[in-house]
Amino acid sequence: MRDKIIYLLGAVSILLLARNIYLISGLPGEEAQGAIFKIIFFHVPLAITALTCASVSCVASILFLVKKDFRYDAVAVSVTEVGLAFLAGNLITGSIWARIIWGVWWAWDVRLTSALVCWLLYASYLMIRHAVEEPTQRARLAAVVSIFAFIDVPIVYFSIRLFRTQHPGPVFFSSEGSFPHDWSMILMWNLFAMFMLGAVFTMIRLRQEETQRELDSLRRVAHAF
Amino acid sequence: MSAVAVDGVWKYYGDFPALRDIRLEAAAGSCLALIGRNGAGKTTLLRIIAGFSRPGKGEVRILGNAPRETATRRSIGFIGHGIAVYDELSALENLTLYAKLYGLADPRRTALEWLEHTGLERVRDGLVREFSRGMRQRLAVARAFLHNPSVLLLDEPFTALDDRAIAVLQRLLREGLAQGKTIVMSTHQLREALELATHVALLNRGQVAFEGACTPEMAADPGLVYARYGEG
Amino acid sequence: MEFARQVFVIAAKDLRAELRTKEAINASAAFALVILLLFSFAFDLDPDTNREIASGLLWLVFAFAGTLLLNRSFARELPNDCLDALVAAPLPASALFLGKSLANYVLLLAIELLSLVVFGIFYNVRWTVQFGELMVVLALGTWALTIMGTIFSALTVNIRLREVMLPILIYPFLVPALMGAIQLTLGLMAGKPIGPDTASWLPMLIGFDVIYTAVSVFLVEQILVG
Numbered sequence: 001m002r003d004k005i006i007y008l009l010g011a012v013s014i015l016l017l018a019r020n021i022y023l024i025s026g027l028p029g030e031e032a033q034g035a036i037f038k039i040i041f042f043h044v045p046l047a048i049t050a051l052t053c054a055s056v057s058c059v060a061s062i063l064f065l066v067k068k069d070f071r072y073d074a075v076a077v078s079v080t081e082v083g084l085a086f087l088a089g090n091l092i093t094g095s096i097w098a099r100i101i102w103g104v105w106w107a108w109d110v111r112l113t114s115a116l117v118c119w120l121l122y123a124s125y126l127m128i129r130h131a132v133e134e135p136t137q138r139a140r141l142a143a144v145v146s147i148f149a150f151i152d153v154p155i156v157y158f159s160i161r162l163f164r165t166q167h168p169g170p171v172f173f174s175s176e177g178s179f180p181h182d183w184s185m186i187l188m189w190n191l192f193a194m195f196m197l198g199a200v201f202t203m204i205r206l207r208q209e210e211t212q213r214e215l216d217s218l219r220r221v222a223h224a225f
Numbered sequence: 226m227s228a229v230a231v232d233g234v235w236k237y238y239g240d241f242p243a244l245r246d247i248r249l250e251a252a253a254g255s256c257l258a259l260i261g262r263n264g265a266g267k268t269t270l271l272r273i274i275a276g277f278s279r280p281g282k283g284e285v286r287i288l289g290n291a292p293r294e295t296a297t298r299r300s301i302g303f304i305g306h307g308i309a310v311y312d313e314l315s316a317l318e319n320l321t322l323y324a325k326l327y328g329l330a331d332p333r334r335t336a337l338e339w340l341e342h343t344g345l346e347r348v349r350d351g352l353v354r355e356f357s358r359g360m361r362q363r364l365a366v367a368r369a370f371l372h373n374p375s376v377l378l379l380d381e382p383f384t385a386l387d388d389r390a391i392a393v394l395q396r397l398l399r400e401g402l403a404q405g406k407t408i409v410m411s412t413h414q415l416r417e418a419l420e421l422a423t424h425v426a427l428l429n430r431g432q433v434a435f436e437g438a439c440t441p442e443m444a445a446d447p448g449l450v451y452a453r454y455g456e457g
Numbered sequence: 458m459e460f461a462r463q464v465f466v467i468a469a470k471d472l473r474a475e476l477r478t479k480e481a482i483n484a485s486a487a488f489a490l491v492i493l494l495l496f497s498f499a500f501d502l503d504p505d506t507n508r509e510i511a512s513g514l515l516w517l518v519f520a521f522a523g524t525l526l527l528n529r530s531f532a533r534e535l536p537n538d539c540l541d542a543l544v545a546a547p548l549p550a551s552a553l554f555l556g557k558s559l560a561n562y563v564l565l566l567a568i569e570l571l572s573l574v575v576f577g578i579f580y581n582v583r584w585t586v587q588f589g590e591l592m593v594v595l596a597l598g599t600w601a602l603t604i605m606g607t608i609f610s611a612l613t614v615n616i617r618l619r620e621v622m623l624p625i626l627i628y629p630f631l632v633p634a635l636m637g638a639i640q641l642t643l644g645l646m647a648g649k650p651i652g653p654d655t656a657s658w659l660p661m662l663i664g665f666d667v668i669y670t671a672v673s674v675f676l677v678e679q680i681l682v683g
Binding site for chain 3 (some may be wrong): 006065091117120121124127131132138140141143144145147148149151152155158159160161162166
């Protein structure tokens with residue numbers, strides 16, 4: 001049953017993405033920046049999806065610490081890995097954008113810099129999971145790191161923004177400039193497609209995580225006695 | 226109400242059950258010897274009783290309360306695999322530290338008393354890292370006893386003790402039992418343990434294979450319990 | 458108050474043990490001095506540049522050398538299984554945590570003051586002009602470093618690769634605090650008091666300190682007892 005849901009969601013999201021890409025490529029280029037501006041249709045939804053993944057991870061971690069149910073831990077790790085991948089997509093699209101517009105592969109814009117720091121924060125979540133072998137301890141410590149990381153996300157964003165107001169630098173996607181309504185609609189549709197894709201990946205990863213846990217415990221039983 | 230009650234405790238490492246449905250009780254003034262092969266779960270169980278880790282299912286009650294409650298922690302004395310004293314501090318400084326942490330009225334005096342009880346008064350200002358092994362173990366015993374705990378949890382306490390330390394520990398344990406303290410100790414040293422034990426429990430593969438009073442038969446032939454109730 | 462007394466007992470124990478062996482503090486101080494030395498070779502420095510980079514350089518030195526010291530914080534409880542005895546003792550995990558943080562704070566401040574003196578000599582920068590304000594920023598920024606280092610030291614205490622994991626974990630989290638401390642110290646190094654625009658970093662730094670102290674105190678029991 002779960003497999004069918006995964007396939008269905010996957011198919012719908014791919015179709016939706018295909019339709020969106022077709023629509024986006026049909027849009028006129030933006031005045032100042034040309035065709036590359038359309039990367040915003042992916043750059044922004046990737047960030048929003050990654051932020052949603054971080055929130056889900058935090059909630060799942062809190063629930064694990066309260067209830068000690070390993071399913072919450074499995075959700076936390078799955079959704080964090082997916083979020084990390086989406087955030088990497090955000091960083092890469094941002095980098096491509098910077099290369100085309102500014103001629104540099106990286107610029108210390110507020111959002112990109114915040115995204116990079118947040119990426120490092122959640123990468124450290126994965127690193128601590130790799131460093132602990134015992135599953136209960138691993139889940140507990142990772143949950144704490146996830147909560148710490150989520151709290152840091154707004155602090156990082158606001159501190160970098162404060163830095164940038166005092167030391168102005170390049171700004172991508174400034175909020176001035178018109179963004180036509182139908183463009184917003186396409187952005188929303190793309191966001192929806194990203195959410196579904198994120199859900200699909202998370203469910204696949206969740207399935208893999210549960211199988212891995214079962215294997216681990218069977219291995220322990222086999223070796224213990 | 227028993228002093229130590231283990232009620233339906235399960236402990237999981239991931240999905241692997243290291244302890245399965247453990248039910249044990251130790252009445253006040255009794256000495257329960259936990260025996261079993263390596264990997265049976267003795268240390269895991271003892272650490273759960275002491276409050277170092279939480280069971281996946283079930284609960285532990287010490288003197289009617291949870292082990293992690295502050296009042297309960299005051300009544301527990303624990304000796305684990307390590308001696309739990311600081312190498313860089315002197316014997317007196319170590320015991321005074323623990324006396325302060327346990328909120329004792331006159332920490333320094335209690336520390337000095339216990340140095341005498343364990344025969345370490347002459348080296349009270351010596352740094353622990355310069356002590357011999359037997360001296361370190363006697364200091365560990367002093368640390369565990371100095372706050373007058375009513376429940377003593379000992380994980381293989383006789384392992385690697387020299388004869389003087391064994392004598393000190395056995396004397397203190399006998400005195401404690403006479404005062405109504407409860408002792409739960411896991412052990413490989415069946416002979417020393419069964420001399421003191423009033424009850425015996427055999428753990429096998431995370432389950433209680435046998436639980437009952439310690440008979441003179443058992444004390445005379447320590448391997449008896451394994452042979453009768455263990456596997457192979 | 459009982460809680461405060463317990464915090465001081467732990468802090469005193471850590472300080473006494475550390476001052477007797479001086480292992481962590483020597484390593485940390487030596488590392489700080491070495492970095493200061495290396496930086497003087499790495500860049501072509503003149504008095505004006507020195508004043509400009511002073512703030513960033515100093516806080517990076519504090520962060521790197523500090524991590525060396527903070528790593529020892531819970532790791533020193535591992536030999537002889539002392540951590541077990543502390544967890545078993547009737548003191549709240551938060552008292553244990555705050556006691557260790559206090560001891561680390563004192564030691565870190567000592568290293569930082571030493572680094573400041575050496576820096577002033579090697580790089581020929583007069584940092585004493587705005588002494589009072591510099592000490593305030595030092596106090597706030599060092600507490601951020603201390604709290605993050607101590608809580609992650611507790612988190613990584615039972616993990617293999619502990620020495621590697623702590624720096625990997627701590628630096629991304631510290632970005633906002635380091636940024637704030639560096640910005641606040643910038644003007645101070647040039648002899649100017651904290652201006653109104655820079656002062657907006659103060660609430661950020663204080664907020665960081667308060668939030669992370671609260672979260673750490675709240676979660677430390679979960680970290681230490683499984």
